[in-house]
Amino acid sequence: MEPANSGALEALLKRGELVESTSEMTPDYLRELKHTLLVSGDTELISAPAYYLAARKAPSVNAFMTGIAIIQDELAHAHIAYHILEELGESQEALIFKRDPKAFRYPYAFDVPLESWTELVVANAMYDQAGFCLLGDIHEHGSYGPWKRGLVKVMAEENFHLRNGRNWSKRISQAGGEAREELQRAVDWMFPLTVEWFGLPDNLKQHSTQLDYRLKGLTNDQLRQQWLSTGFRAHSMPTRSAGTSTIRAAGMRSSSGGASGGRATPRWSPSSRRASPSSRCAHEFLPAFSRRSGAPRLPAFSRRSGAP
Amino acid sequence: MPVNLVDLGLIYGLTVDGGRVCVSLTFTAMGCPASEMIMGDIRERLLAEPGIEDVRLDVVWDPPWTSARLTSDGREALRAWGLSV
Ligand SMILES: [Fe+2]
Numbered sequence: 001m002e003p004a005n006s007g008a009l010e011a012l013l014k015r016g017e018l019v020e021s022t023s024e025m026t027p028d029y030l031r032e033l034k035h036t037l038l039v040s041g042d043t044e045l046i047s048a049p050a051y052y053l054a055a056r057k058a059p060s061v062n063a064f065m066t067g068i069a070i071i072q073d074e075l076a077h078a079h080i081a082y083h084i085l086e087e088l089g090e091s092q093e094a095l096i097f098k099r100d101p102k103a104f105r106y107p108y109a110f111d112v113p114l115e116s117w118t119e120l121v122v123a124n125a126m127y128d129q130a131g132f133c134l135l136g137d138i139h140e141h142g143s144y145g146p147w148k149r150g151l152v153k154v155m156a157e158e159n160f161h162l163r164n165g166r167n168w169s170k171r172i173s174q175a176g177g178e179a180r181e182e183l184q185r186a187v188d189w190m191f192p193l194t195v196e197w198f199g200l201p202d203n204l205k206q207h208s209t210q211l212d213y214r215l216k217g218l219t220n221d222q223l224r225q226q227w228l229s230t231g232f233r234a235h236s237m238p239t240r241s242a243g244t245s246t247i248r249a250a251g252m253r254s255s256s257g258g259a260s261g262g263r264a265t266p267r268w269s270p271s272s273r274r275a276s277p278s279s280r281c282a283h284e285f286l287p288a289f290s291r292r293s294g295a296p297r298l299p300a301f302s303r304r305s306g307a308p
Numbered sequence: 309m310p311v312n313l314v315d316l317g318l319i320y321g322l323t324v325d326g327g328r329v330c331v332s333l334t335f336t337a338m339g340c341p342a343s344e345m346i347m348g349d350i351r352e353r354l355l356a357e358p359g360i361e362d363v364r365l366d367v368v369w370d371p372p373w374t375s376a377r378l379t380s381d382g383r384e385a386l387r388a389w390g391l392s393v
């Protein structure tokens with residue numbers, strides 16, 4: 001198929017129309033789209049094992065079911081992104097199972113293990129809220145039709161995740177004592193990592209091809225501000241007087257850790273968007289997805305067999 | 309979901325006795341991942357009513373929930389949301 005010329009694509013984007021097939025894309029657009037999808041798929045995928053480690057510490061069977069349901073949602077969200085990549089000519093199998101763990105692209109936050117139910121629910125309140133802002137932007141402004149439509153349900157499910165985070169954070173905070181202190185410690189170390197999630201500040205970022213192609217609609221700073229304003233208003237984590245916890249991380253440190261006690265100090269850097277070689281995710285989680293040689297392979301459904 | 313618990317057909321009954329409210333309710337599935345959240349919301353909302361001091365929740369599995377329990381408003385809301393009911 002002949003790729004579209006850039007003039008035609010530019011005109012289509014200017015009219016506010018959606019790109020529906022590769023025949024309308026330039027090679028540049030296709031490359032940017034794939035990259036954006038890959039970061040989204042990798043982030044959703046890595047959240048599943050990261051959340052699972054903490055969900056095992058759920059305080060009740062019901063809470064565990066909630067954790068597991070969230071993990072199932074995240075796997076489905078990853079699948080949506082990889083599935084679209086497959087339709088764009090990539091191999092889902094190769095993307096998930098054959099890639100070097102260090103090649104996965106996801107926010108640095110997921111390299112810091114979540115070790116308790118409290119940390120999981122704060123992650124729901126902060127990380128899932130960040131995902132909600134980023135995906136909401138793509139859902140609202142994105143120029144690629146199939147992804148935009150796929151995000152309708154993703155947004156509804158993310159809403160459930162962040163509500164779980166808010167409800168539990170409130171509950172833990174109201175319990176007071178050590179429970180509340182643990183909540184505060186979790187907020188303290190996760191806050192700067194979620195700020196980092198949104199990437200470089202606009203004044204350090206010269207140019208965004210993603211914005212040119214309307215693969216997103218808002219800049220890094222705009223999205224970060226949106227996250228700050230939606231995530232920390234009345235419901236979730238405002239002032240001490242409201243009986244919840246405070247954000248102490250306003251002055252971000254490049255190596256935060258003082259407040260987190262014996263935890264391994266996160267080596268925070270604003271530009272580390274990929275797994276560092278020593279990261280736990282890269283070394284423990286991702287190889288778990290890889291097939292061992294000699295493991296039996298299940299036959300795949302053919303496209304015509306009516307597989308779900 | 310953009311539909312309230314009553315229109316979803318989850319509320320089986322409600323009695324008020326002085327400052328105490330008893331709500332019997334069900335869930336769409338026994339493994340409903342939102343059940344604790346829903347019960348917490350009900351409790352919190354009812355306790356915000358003046359004069360209510362105690363909220364009892366009774367989870368009922370018989371008769372089980374089916375889509376026949378949706379009200380017509382609930383059905384419409386779910387359809388508009390993209391679920392076939
Ligand atoms: Fe997700």
Ligand SMILES: [Fe+2]
Nearest residue numbers: 074128158161
């Ligand atoms: Fe999520």
